[in-house]
Amino acid sequence: MNLTRVLKALGDETRLSIVSLLRVENLCVCEIEAIIQSSQSNVSRHLAKLRDAGIIYSEKKAQWVYYGINKDIIKKYSFIKTLLEEDLANHPQYQHDIEKLKIYREQNGECGVLENTGA
Amino acid sequence: MNLTRVLKALGDETRLSIVSLLRVENLCVCEIEAIIQSSQSNVSRHLAKLRDAGIIYSEKKAQWVYYGINKDIIKKYSFIKTLLEEDLANHPQYQHDIEKLKIYREQNGECGVLENTGA
DNA sequence: ATGGTATATGATCAAAATTGAATATAATCA
């Protein structure tokens, strides 16, 4: 969880897409996979990298693993808050992914039966 | 000057040191070289990468090339302002580099005879 | 137990990034 490592982890198209989605809602691997249209193993690896950098955390629920933004890193590096709330939130490309997430939700609902982890 | 490119450019120890110094004051290559203790060609290359990403600009004065933070990128990506003013400014390692810059200035003065470009 | 689904990981390959050494270019100064 050091600054260079964090920036390096964020400096990738796929990982930035993932972070942008997790900004809105916690998601499991298969959901992310579907929305950003990348392979399972690829998404899993990128998630691991983001987690190793301390940007996200993971939480196992039944057979799924949910990922979410790690609040602690926002406390530690305040630029991340700005990045999430301003730069990513206003970025057309990532807004588009969020639209796709909504559509995915309407069509597929939740992966687990459980309440969503979005809080 | 796109987001991923910018983050990628910032995700490097040497380049982050450079940006952190330029936050305080515009500097030429040989000054940066002296302070962060890296080779001339290496510093020059890192500067080129930061410039290509739109994070810094360069300005030739006599035989020196001065580099400074590009204000436009701060307007475009607001996280950079936070990164510079909070995260880098408060980071012990980079504060230390700034101390070294002060000492360097006391001992060597300005590279050019010209007024400093710090504004 | 068996089979199916979700996720992680190892192996491998190609592409990209980093570095040092040497060289090229441009400006200055004697």
Added chain:
DNA sequence: TGATTATATTCAATTTTGATCATATACCAT
């Protein structure tokens, strides 16, 4: 002009990164 200084760039070697395929593991349902 020729020497010197500052900076950029090229080349080659090395390291790191990203993608893919195959496989392993964990959990669930029947």
